Amino acid sequence: MSEARTRTVEIAGPPRYDVRLGAGAERHLAEHARPGRRVLLVTQPGRNEVAEAASEVLAGSGARVVRAEVPDAEAAKTAEVLTGLWGLLGREGFTRDDLVVGVGGGATTDLAGFVAATWLRGVEVVLLPTSLLGVVDAAVGGKTGINTAEGKNLVGAFHPPRAVLCDPAWLGSMSRADYVSGLAEVIKCGFVTDPVILDLLQAAPARAADPAADPELAVELVARAVQVKADVVSTDLREAGLREVLNYGHTFAHAIEQVEDYRWRHGDAVAVGMVYVAEVAHRAGLIDTDLLERHRAVLASVGLPTAYPGGAQRWTELRAAMARDKKSRGSTLRLVVLEGLARPTRLEGPDEATLRAAHAAVSQAGSAAGAVP
Ligand SMILES: NC(=O)c1ccc[n+]([C@@H]2O[C@H](COP(=O)([O-])OP(=O)(O)OC[C@H]3O[C@@H](n4cnc5c(N)ncnc54)[C@H](O)[C@@H]3O)[C@@H](O)[C@H]2O)c1
Numbered sequence: 001m002s003e004a005r006t007r008t009v010e011i012a013g014p015p016r017y018d019v020r021l022g023a024g025a026e027r028h029l030a031e032h033a034r035p036g037r038r039v040l041l042v043t044q045p046g047r048n049e050v051a052e053a054a055s056e057v058l059a060g061s062g063a064r065v066v067r068a069e070v071p072d073a074e075a076a077k078t079a080e081v082l083t084g085l086w087g088l089l090g091r092e093g094f095t096r097d098d099l100v101v102g103v104g105g106g107a108t109t110d111l112a113g114f115v116a117a118t119w120l121r122g123v124e125v126v127l128l129p130t131s132l133l134g135v136v137d138a139a140v141g142g143k144t145g146i147n148t149a150e151g152k153n154l155v156g157a158f159h160p161p162r163a164v165l166c167d168p169a170w171l172g173s174m175s176r177a178d179y180v181s182g183l184a185e186v187i188k189c190g191f192v193t194d195p196v197i198l199d200l201l202q203a204a205p206a207r208a209a210d211p212a213a214d215p216e217l218a219v220e221l222v223a224r225a226v227q228v229k230a231d232v233v234s235t236d237l238r239e240a241g242l243r244e245v246l247n248y249g250h251t252f253a254h255a256i257e258q259v260e261d262y263r264w265r266h267g268d269a270v271a272v273g274m275v276y277v278a279e280v281a282h283r284a285g286l287i288d289t290d291l292l293e294r295h296r297a298v299l300a301s302v303g304l305p306t307a308y309p310g311g312a313q314r315w316t317e318l319r320a321a322m323a324r325d326k327k328s329r330g331s332t333l334r335l336v337v338l339e340g341l342a343r344p345t346r347l348e349g350p351d352e353a354t355l356r357a358a359h360a361a362v363s364q365a366g367s368a369a370g371a372v373p
């Protein structure tokens with residue numbers, strides 16, 4: 001693997017930790033294992049190769065590995081699955097000295113992080129993201145949690161990992177649809193902070209959508225997105241203010257995910273959510289038509305959806321779900337919007353007519369391809 005595919009991004013913290021990208025990244029697990037240390041390895045179906053490699057490193061350092069395979073994707077982020085893991089930790093006698101390791105996409109690492117955050121009020125966790133979305137976003141920054149019937153990520157904790165380890169080769173087995181879904185979070189980083197990401201993507205969208213076509217570009221995009229997240233979470237871990245920018249597009253996205261009963265990929269929903277909030281910002285006089293249309297252009301160029309079809313009935317459901325967004329205060333909806341490229345701000349209590357008009361705009365124009373096949 002060339003130098004261009006090996007990177008370390010430091011999360012300055014507090015707490016400080018590294019996101020290590022490179023071939024054989026799992027070997028760094030040895031730094032977190034010791035004889036007799038119990039390790040709960042939480043993984044998702046299909047990740048056997050990475051889980052096995054991780055187990056070997058841990059066992060090779062004398063750790064006692066207990067493996068738990070949880071359901072795939074959002075089906076893992078439930079109270080029932082979490083309760084099952086607590087039971088396992090209890091039966092295996094996990095103490096505060098022990099460790100949780102998460103291996104999989106963002107759903108698995110969110111769950112693994114939350115079980116670590118809650119067991120004995122907090123044990124250490126190391127995350128091995130195997131999806132693009134996982135490595136650029138979910139595994140980094142310490143947000144952990146599960147969904148409830150009422151909405152996405154409604155129960156969780158801030159619990160940063162001790163390390164994030166990813167071999168970019170792991171992403172090679174992802175389906176194109178899952179990989180492209182992860183690009184939505186990369187594009188989000190481009191709009192809120194680092195427009196070079198948008199330039200890179202728009203210069204070579206076909207190569208950006210296929211890590212095998214240009215592995216160096218893939219790692220460059222990953223490293224840039226992780227750097228955006230590193231800078232933000234090092235300043236504001238608990239989302240007192242600045243961190244909200246990482247939620248760009250998510251108010252509408254989480255509403256789509258809930259209304260669709262989690263059949264939409266998270267990144268696909270974020271793509272439509274960014275177009276939605278750009279429509280709101282445009283109507284509020286904050287961004288011009290060029291920046292609005294750049295959202296549609298860059299997202300569509302890699303095959304992400306830019307529309308969510310639905311009439312008035314759908315809007316009622318979506319609006320109710322949006323009210324439960326964590327950025328709301330009382331009955332006031334707060335949206336992260338742009339007032340220019342890489343100039344995020346908040347729009348507090350936007351008027352209902354604007355919200356509805358933006359919904360009409362994303363209901364009609366663009367392509368809708370978000371549902372998981
Ligand atoms: N904690 C955070 O800060 C944060 C940030 C962004 C997203 N998230 C959460 O992350 C989740 C979305 O992440 P995701 O898309 O990675 O979720 P996911 O775990 O559902 O993975 C998506 C699909 O990709 C598959 N997959 C993963 N790695 C693979 C590989 N190497 N090869 C083949 N298939 C692979 C999974 O099995 C799954 O079917 C959502 O729950 C979202 O809320 C959390």
Ligand SMILES: O=C(O)C(=O)C[C@@H](O)[C@H](O)[C@H](O)COP(=O)(O)O
Pocket residue numbers: 137141143152153185239243244246247250326
């Ligand atoms: O790290 C953050 O902060 C984010 O908002 C990143 C988002 O991409 C991610 O989907 C996050 O899980 C959403 O958080 P939530 O607080 O809105 O549930």
Ligand SMILES: [Zn+2]
Pocket residue numbers: 137185250266270
């Ligand atoms: Zn997200």
